[in-house]
């Protein structure tokens with residue numbers, strides 16, 4: 001790949017990279033996509049696969065800080081920060097605290113809802129492409145509550161969601177039982193989001209990468225690591241990779257949690273923290289319905305995926321650490337028993353950990369890197385990268401081709417942190 005001239009270089013083969021490559025190729029651009037590993041092998045692989053636009057409250061919201069402080073000192077809780085001296089982490093936490101306000105929720109949630117709904121429409125379109133089979137299922141999303149406090153908070157949240165135009169149904173215990181026969185006695189109610197959907201995430205990302213390579217003329221290059229972006233006069237002039245130098249007209253940085261490190265030498269500071277989550281897949285029990293669940297207080301998602309059932313959760317700010325801590329995985333599975341009966345989690349088919357690229361306001365970054373006219377940054381999707389991946393890819397392509405943007409990208413600009 002020595003000294004190759006390339007039109008658009010997409011860096012990263014996760015959901016954001018493959019979707020950006022798809023909409024760029026569809027708009028007639030010549031695209032090369034590189035990934036340091038196999039395509040779709042990082043955070044976009046073992047996640048919960050929820051395409052849940054209705055669940056649009058950002059991670060930074062009122063009450064989150066006090067809950068996080070309580071959880072931090074409990075090794076079995078869904079949230080953990082490894083104590084360490086890390087200037088970037090302190091800065092991130094300081095920013096996160098500023099964003100935990102109702103004003104921020106009111107500003108961010110409608111934008112996230114809009115991006116999510118647009119993305120769901122795009123997933124429907126992509127499901128019709130020959131060769132794409134990622135089991136898109138739109139049967140809603142059921143949130144379960146095991147405490148009255150949780151249910152009361154949910155009723156308040158439901159009012160907010162309705163204000164943003166989201167369709168929500170609050171359910172009492174018998175109504176939940178009517179939808180889910182294996183619910184435990186501890187569950188006191190639920191919230192149903194009928195518009196939400198789910199997919200098999202790795203099938204989507206790898207399937208789209210195959211479509212790109214086989215039918216859209218995209219050069220897909222796995223195991224090609226970007227070592228540096230070399231700037232010159234307000235542009236990225238050369239991209240140094242493990243396979244040689246590339247001279248692109250434009251670059252899309254979709255490197256997930258690794259994106260901040262690639263931008264740092266250019267003097268662009270990305271407030272991004274990798275946040276580890278786990279998932280465990282088991283053989284799917286026949287009595288579970290074909291829609292996903294959230295075990296709300298425990299922050300565990302339960303998603304049916306063809307013949308598997310996947311449990312996903314926890315958020316650990318432990319840096320670039322991929323280790324699977326059995327104690328935390330066991331705690332995640334113990335939480336399942338609190339909400340569901342007749343679900344045996346002892347026979348695991350797969351246990352996985354991935355790093356979510358988290359911004360401090362819970363809103364992704366989609367836009368030009370300040371000072372670089374040919375560099376678009378598309379990262380920071382935290383817990384919503386699958387939900388908003390297609391819409392993000394479309395926005396990225398529209399920004400680069402100068403087409404009319406399907407939504408105002410101002411809420412996603414990187415400059416909001418400066």
Ligand SMILES: Cc1cc2nc3c(=O)[nH]c(=O)nc-3n(C[C@H](O)[C@H](O)[C@H](O)COP(=O)(O)OP(=O)(O)OC[C@H]3O[C@@H](n4cnc5c(N)ncnc54)[C@H](O)[C@@H]3O)c2cc1C
Pocket residue numbers: 011012013014015016017034035036037038039040041042043044045046047048049050051224225226227254255256257258259262275276277278279301312313353354355356357378379380381382383384385386387388
């Ligand atoms: C447990 C868990 C459950 C989740 N559940 C959901 C869910 O239900 N719904 C949802 O919407 N989201 C969910 N998420 C979040 C979602 O998985 C992420 O937001 C999304 O996968 C991020 O995609 P990405 O493309 O930005 O990053 P990634 O998938 O991490 O892709 C980035 C890619 O860039 C490549 N890369 C990085 N640096 C370089 C380099 N220097 N050179 C070359 N390549 C490089 C990496 O190898 C990687 O493949 C979940 C996450 C976790 C951990």
